[in-house]
Amino acid sequence: MKVGNRLTIYIIIGLVAGIIIGSVFNLMSEQAWVQWIDQYIFNLVGQLFLSMIFMMVVPVVFISIVLGVVGVGDPKTLGGLGIKTLAFYLTTTAIAISLAIIVALVLQPGEGQSELLDSSEVEEYRETELEGSTGEAIEQTFDQTIINIIPTNVIEAMGAANMLQIIAFAVFIGIAMIAVKDKVPGLIRLFEEANEVVMWIVLAIMKYFAAIGAFGLVATAFTQAGFGAIQQLGMYFVCVLLALFIHFAVVYGSAVQFLAKKSFLWFVKGFAPAIGVAFSTSSSSAVLPISMETAQNNLKVKKSISSFVQPLGATINMDGTAIMQGVATVFIAQLSGVDLTVMEMATVVIIAVVASIGTAGVPGVGLVMLAMVLTAVGLDPAAIGIIIGIDRLLDMTRTAVNVTGDATIALVLNEQEKRIVANGKVKA
Template structure:
């Protein structure tokens, strides 16, 4: 029994927690369908408290980890050209994969035809938020108050300030080296805190899945089941075929090793449905399991969590075709091209806006003259799809990080091929054990 306990890894524990959470939630839902006690004390009580605390623990780490890691990474890049090259490669790859995701989604949706104009659209209402203008987005990238940016969790502003600060550290001689050493120590500490939070994952995932099983509305699935299946199918195709193919093509590395080492981060992303909440785990995975140097991972992953939205792009592509088919509106080749261009640019342009996926979808629908109210058709199943597309998004962030790191010679092949590298480590240093 002790042998089995030692061999049970974090991935297995998370899967067990996820399965038990869904099972317990469904049992309670079936056995006590209208119980006020279950609703108040279990769903919104115990499960909500545990799940929310777990997500808050992850979010608590995001701002300090992004700032500290970026300062460490940027301070090691003494030449501006290196930073510019790193940013250029990263953004180019993110835009490229987002365009692929959109084209793939539209193509599959047109072929399978998930929409049916027999669906009722009479009482649909959706209040779409206005996305900021491109000029305002560019202005908002630069923080007027870095502390406020950290308080608000504005990732783009934090990234800009951290890059400037880290670059300044690398150019003030001995004083800068002393500051860089302090940040390196802080980075080790914050990554150890990430490891601590990862030990709580099975319990947090259990609570999140239990609450989801108790609250998820199943009545809307029948009407949009085909839409759900198409989006899910394209997400899986993009995550398990397109990304591994790109990784093999650009790096020559074995994609199976990559996918195996990404399982923990993917499960975190699936459970939390938040790229930002998963960022600490994704950075831990990239640096300690995949062998990516901190100076690359600290830049590409926070940027990806903010602007790389391949999973969301897939949802937008399928949803656009679906809503057009439901309303019986024909879209031309020019319309589809407009969808690809608009959504690809919007993946960067609307970064940081609350409810960004639906904001972007509303922009796309307006661009091609489709009724924004159609978004109400897909809201009922969006929660589950959001979980899957978040896992796809963070996988894309890591693939980009691997490709950029390999091209910058900031990659440790030995760590990548070591199956035990970066697994959840003991909190007691080996030298202190008796």
């Protein structure tokens, strides 16, 4: 069972139908029958699909990382792969937020709209979010983030779907299996067989539920948000989408074309099913099982590389989210009449890159990270309430960019390894 072109077409049809029907229903969103359909059809179908995918995330990540480490076969090689992966991810994230800041400075989305700071949404966000869980998240320091990479309770980490802790534990298990490989052939075979089972379930979910699930998620998003909220924040919306497109086409396109030496159109066509599901779910973690299978089957990325690079990317590579943070920070600074200095803009880049490490790949998490960035440069994080109305629509797009970045780096590293082996520098 593979992710094929026909499924891609079905997902695209589901996405387009969801956007159209959701936008039409948004015009009648006050009607009781529209709310009933949204809650009991669109949302129900979408959430069932999302739950089925989330159900498989932890077993897929854990098993895949273990097999990926075992597949690499040498802890030194694994360390080299890890360093390259981390370097690529942090570099692209820094490029993403720098690009976003430049776009926002040029287009100036917040000029002449200072009255937005007096809106009820700002005070509501301050009362409901900043005094609750978001405030706790902002207080977590960098050293705590690093310490929290190692789980003190593996079962609890899996129950909470803490991806970074699960990856860390899986890497330890994989290295231990390499060290005693001759003594545990049965255990390795058990992991391989378990991988076949969980991936079969993932592909069955994709085959039978992806298109209708994508339709439901997008339809409910557009029914609730629609395009009406974009009118007042139109330039902000344009800035984010423009920066996302430039990063997607230029940065990822150049990496695929010049580093992987592959056609970017071939890449987009092959990875389209995962991009479609990412757009509908707004969750890098939820789409991870599909993005891995798509990369392995359609882009021909080795399982040992895909199984290590993409789960790590779903945890630390947030290029699309970084772009939103860059544009939003400049936007809110312009609303506040604040001219960010070069040092403050550099601080935004550094904080956003560091904050992306270990951030959960779930819908809306970018707003938590944005609060950290705004606080770091002395801006009021309550101003996030201004953009929250259209963030759901932008979240869908930036998640698609996030997972595309993970696949891009996996492909680049895969092709680099092929060339090294072909040149005889390393024995295959």
